Amino acid sequence: MTEIPDQDIEASITADDVAALAGVSRWTVARAFKKDASISRKSRDKVMAAAEKLGYAPDLLAASLASDRSNLVALITNDFNNPHKLVLLERLTRTLWSHGWGTLLVHMSDSDDASAALLAASQRRVDAAVMMGTRFDDKVLETALGARRVKKLVIFARYSPNPNTLTISCDDVLAMREISDHLLTKSIRRPHYIAGPNTQSAKLQRKESFARYWAEATGAEVPVTYTSGYDFNAAIEAVMQIFGETPREVWPDALVCENDILAIGAMDALRYRFGLDVPRDVAVTGFDDIPLAASPAYNLTTYRQPITEMCLKLLEILDSKRSDSVFVPGRFVTRTSS
Template sequence: MAKRATARDVAEQAGVSKWTVIRAFTPGASITESSRAKVMAVAEKLNYRPNLLARSLATNLTHQVAVLVDDFENPYKLSFLERLTLELQSEGLVAVLININEHFDHVHALLNADQRQLDAVIMCGTAFRTEMLQDVRLDGAAPMFVLARDSQIPGVPAINCDTTLAIKDLCRHLHEKGYRRPGFMAGPKTLSTALGRRRAFKAFWKAHGITEMPELAAHHYSAASGAEAVRRYLNEVSPAGRVDVLLCENDVLAFGAMDVIRSEFGLKVPADIAVAGFDNTLFAAAPAYDLTTYEQPVEAMVKAAVAMILGREPKKTVTMPGRLVVRGSA
């Protein structure tokens, strides 16, 4: 194999110091344009590229960010990860995607990220718990951020959608449409990532004189879990006592619920039971679902998180408004 060109090789041919070569490849470094141009011309001739590993040892920065995900069954995650990785890469950062599962939990992931000296950790899942993460917080460890979820972890900022405003907008629309027997389908219960959607939902309807609100429990954020939850509910409750509108904690649960409502029980959406979701995923607009939902401000949340990682903004919890998307399901 041909020997790989080094910064010293470029410096010798360009007639500059090694540190001038390093500055030429460092954004914002102090160097004249003529020196930069000379270095770049020789670098191109020698096919030289900076050694990022060596640079990380010198700067104590790896320009790598761990992204922890534990709910890959949720289709919302694909578009979300696309936006996140695009923003990281545009800033010269690389995402290290870590699949959290029964064999590799959040504790292992955080310890692993610390050993690899990653610059930051972004948690995009639902199953991490306050007490579990506090046990592995290390002095000097990479800063952690919770993205698109609430956080009750001291010192860990969350960048998320304004839950109270979102649910109020959804419920106000449903109330104006005349629905008076609301039900809520919740995903798996967690501690540090409690979404607060259930709480805001109950508060709205209670303020409007409605206190009986059935809660359907889904064990996972998946269409299969949404289907199972609504199937169990419809089998147990007589037609006269059923809800007239079901708000699901996210779109994928709503997809599963709608499939069962129509295909297994022969009911119509929204004539018999209206359904609404949350996230405005790709399939929400498909004619098969035509789902009323709420869109999170993904791009703004991602930009805010990356700005905090880069030190351009103070590390603090931020909530942002999204938008209600009304379609035919409710």
């Protein structure tokens, strides 16, 4: 009979050690740790007792290598200015984790392309890569996908028509129709759309949707200003430009912002640079419903993305129960900024 070493000696405990202690084979130990494996009640108990005694936990690295399944998902993102990212991150990690998935966070700096991030992910054998509300270039993506195999590539909270890609996103079209209808009931005449940087791909569909509905309803075109980034300073600049360079008579009476952080910057600019009142002089709407949107300082009318549902859809994709893009309706949140 082999000596079982004291449990705190440097060497780590493997399935073999547990097997020896439990008096079974290594493979029985593996089965004990596997959901619905073919194993008798008795041996499982024996194994579990031995495992607990030794403080054994399966090595996920070795398991991934052997099984070609890592239970790892790469979360790729590049825009860390938006507090909404934090919400997405939190929900994604929590949901995935509670379903047995680990998350590898890959920060893709704006300058470099997606390939490096995807390559790094694939080198760790992730089962899927999730581009999280991230702008990226479709062409780069194409080549990256060609060269390096990432089993599944999901675009989360954003939209890409790339056929090698799955989109999970809020239903922007529906959302903008609601915002549009809302502004109409508030007798808005001249809305102005404030969009993030104008990128080639992986965009949101908010601007187009809003413009289309507004044109359908009123026949008027919606002017658009693109900011230099998704942060409130960029929004302040945009508002300075819009209101600074046009005569007061043609000032917009509503700012429809692509997301909350732009909306908050816009509100600050309106109030502190132009002394305007929101919503009396200008109404403002956002998108995402970040925590700050509910603060008494902003009370922002916005649209909440259905993150929980979106996470569930992601799980379905990971479990291969789904393989098509999906657009989930969110919820319009009316507050006093409009």
